[in-house]
Amino acid sequence: MNISMAAEQSGVSAKMIRYYESIGLIEAAGRRDNGYRDYGDHEVAMLQFVRRTRDMGFSLEEVASLVALWRNRRRSSREVRRLAEKHLADIEARMAEMRTVSRTLKRLVHACHGDDRPECPILDDLAAPKTTAKVARRPGRARKVK
Amino acid sequence: MNISMAAEQSGVSAKMIRYYESIGLIEAAGRRDNGYRDYGDHEVAMLQFVRRTRDMGFSLEEVASLVALWRNRRRSSREVRRLAEKHLADIEARMAEMRTVSRTLKRLVHACHGDDRPECPILDDLAAPKTTAKVARRPGRARKVK
DNA sequence: CATTGACCTTCCCATTGTGGGAAGGTGCAG
DNA sequence: CTGCACCTTCCCACAATGGGAAGGTCAATG
Secondary structure: OOHHHHHHHHOOOHHHHHHHHHOOOOOOOEEOOOOOEEOOHHHHHHHHHHHHHHHOOOOHHHHHHHHHHHHOOOOOHHHHHHHHHHHHHHHHHHHHHHHHHHHHHHHHHHHOOOOOOOOOHHHHHHHOOOOOOOOOOOOOOOOOOO | OOHHHHHHHHOOOHHHHHHHHHOOOOOOOEEOOOOOEEOOHHHHHHHHHHHHHHHOOOOHHHHHHHHHHHHOOOOOHHHHHHHHHHHHHHHHHHHHHHHHHHHHHHHHHHHOOOOOOOOOHHHHHHHOOOOOOOOOOOOOOOOOOO
């Protein structure tokens, strides 16, 4: 199977498959006589695993660990759970931040007329807030469902 | 006032102040005879404004728009509210994704023994999930409270 | 006065993940 | 044979930030 087919079936772009290979995240695919990478069901399954962990928001570094654990038959589930818990805590923390910002933003949007006049509580607050909130920024890991 | 002082008072690092200036996000600071940038209360207020919008999670591009609106006395609050609403929607969308992942992760962590044995529902699910969830990844905009 | 340490300047590099695109080879259909 | 759709590698860009080098400046202290 060619790389574009593997990409289609796994949901990982050909570009990313090559990249993952280059950084050692996945094993180098076998090559055909013409130099083309060749993929089988096993490889596609691996790519799907990677895609799912990515979709869950794990970093490539964490994905690498998970892949290693996945294929290690003598792993301890403790390790896996530790990783999952850490990531979960991370997500929860970021969600808490975002909730604060969301609340503030909602309040401000509500207070702003949103018409032709220049008066704007939103800008006023940004210039001199009563409470300060922080949030993580657009990471872009939202899977385009194409 | 020197740049490090302005950094301290605004909460924006000197590095970032220079960067913001270089990309035209903020006006170039005046220079002293020795070539040092010079800051006054006005500039510090501007930097604080930028820092707060950043803390709220607006991109630098959006910050640029907000800064422009802020200093434009003939602005319409409509514009400002539109930006805020867009960002709010963005945050809500990402939170929704994260909530899904959080739920999934919680369930899996709960189901995993987390001991020396290799059996692991977490890996099983990543390999062949029942429901697929996606989340945005660690953006690192969490303000270090230093 | 000279030295020292804490500033300042500009420049370049790294990060994380992803996509764009060029330049060149391959494979198949018409 | 031509054309088109693949494949290959390689470099560039992005967001926003930090690290650090090389060199200039300033103030205090010996």
